[in-house]
Amino acid sequence: MADFDFDLFVIGAGSGGVRAARVAAGYGARTAVAEEFRIGGTCVVRGCVPKKLMVYASRFKDDFADAAGFGWSVPDASFDWPRLVAAKEKEISRLSAIYRRNLDSAGVQMFESRAELEDPHTIRLAADGRRVTAKIILVAVGGAPMLEPEVQGRELAITSNEIFDLPHFPSALLIVGGGYIAVEFASIFARLGSKVTLATRGENVLRGFDEDMRCGVRDALAHAGVKLEFNIMLKSIRQNPAGGLCVSLTQGEEMQADQVLVATGRRPATGGLGLDKAGVELDRLGAIKVDAFSKSSADSVYAVGDVTNRLALTPVAIREGHAFADTVFGARPTAVSHVNVPTSVFTTPEVGTVGLTEAAARADYDIVDIYMASFLPLKAALSGRTDKTIMKIVVDGASDRVLGVHILGESAGEMAQLLGIAVRLGAKKADFDETVAVHPTSAEELVTMRTRTARHQRKAIGPEGPGAAVMAG
Structure with a gap:
C-alpha cells in the first residue's frame, strides 16, 4: 500500500463513514476522511438526534396537562421556539465535536472539503484542488431530501x-x-x-x-x-x-x-462525485450498487449507508461501516444482514416495530396467527388521556415462530430494540408465553397475550393453478 497516500479514504463523515474510519485505523490502516458540511452527518446534525430532541420538547405540553391528575398544580406554560433551536444547536455542536475528537484520537486525518473521484484511486479535494490517492475508497455521503421537480414555486x-x-x-x-x-x-x-x-x-x-x-x-x-x-x-x-x-x-x-x-422522500447523494470516472455503477435512483460486503463494481471503491439505498437507517450504516472495516482491513469477512432490523417512528405515541407485517407474513406463509391487544396504559387511569396502546404479534402458525412484533404506544422504540434480539434469534410464541411478566408495565402485554385474535390460512392450490390461492380467515 506504500504507493498510495492513504490505505483508506472515506468520503463523508456521517455515522457510517466515521465508524468505518475509526475501525480501519484501529487495524493500522492509514486513514483519511473528507466532509464538506459538518462532522456527524445527517443523523447528528439535521436528522435523528435533533428530531428526537424536538419530539421530547413536543411532549411536555401533554405532560403538563397530565400532571393535574396526579395532584400537581402547574402554572400556565409557554413555548419559546428560538430557545429550543439554540439548545438543539448547542447539543449537536457538542456531538459533532465528539465525533471529531474520536477521529483525531484514532489517528484519522480530517479534510474539511468536498471530495470527488477522478479515477478508482484518486480523490480531488474541492476546497484547494489538492489530489490524494488511496488504495481503498469508501463512499459514505448518505442521502438528501427530494423536492418535487414539477411543482411550480x-x-x-x-x-x-x-x-x-x-x-x-x-x-x-x-x-x-x-x-x-x-x-x-x-x-x-x-x-x-x-x-x-x-x-x-x-x-x-x-x-x-x-x-x-x-x-x-x-x-x-x-x-x-x-x-x-x-x-x-x-x-x-x-x-x-x-x-x-x-x-x-x-x-x-x-x-x-x-x-x-x-x-x-430522500435520494442517494451521489451527484457530482465522479463515480463514473471510477467505474462505479449506480441504480436507477442513483444509489451505488454493492455486494454483500459493500463493494461496488469498482474493486477499489466501497459504499455504506443511505448512499446504497439498502436500508436507510443510521444504525444500519454504522453496522455496515464496521463490517466493511472488518472485511477489508481486519481479515474478517463480514456481511450485514438487513433482515429483522428493529426501527421506530417517533410520533406521539410512537411506533416500534421489528420483523414482518401481517400483510407480508400472509404473502409468504401458509398459516399466520395474529395476537393483538389494545388498551389504555396505567398512567391514563389518573391523567385521563385517551391514547391507547396497540400491540401486535405476528406468528407463523406452522412453526410457532414469531415473525414480527408491532407496537404503538409510549416507549415503543425502546421495546422494539429488545424485541429485535428475540425475533432475530427465532423466538417462538411459546417462548414469549413462558417469559414471566414485569408488572405493572405496558410491555408485560407482550408475554400475556395468549388468545389468538385471528388465523389466516392459505387455501390449497386447486386445478385452476396458483391464481386460485386465496387467504382465509
Missing part, C-alpha cells in the same frame, strides 16, 4: 434540512408526504402549537408499515389536531403579498401557510 418550500433552524415558529405549516419524516414533524409541530395540515398522495400514512400501526398513527395525528388530506398532491406554491405562502393542491383546494415542508 418549489424553491419556496423547505425540507427536513431547514426545518430545524427556522428563524420564526410557523403558526401554520403544510407538510407534504406520508412517510416517517412527514408524520414525525406533523406530530412535533402540532404539539408545539402550530396549525398543521398533512397532505399525501396515498390513502393512509406510513406505507410499508403494518396496517394497524398505520391506522393508529393516522388517528393519533388527527386527535392531536393535524388536518389530514389523502389522495392529494402539491400543485404550486406562491408568495402571498400579505405574507406567508399560498398553496394550491391537486383537488382544487387552496390554503395559506407560513411554511411548506416537503417530505416526500
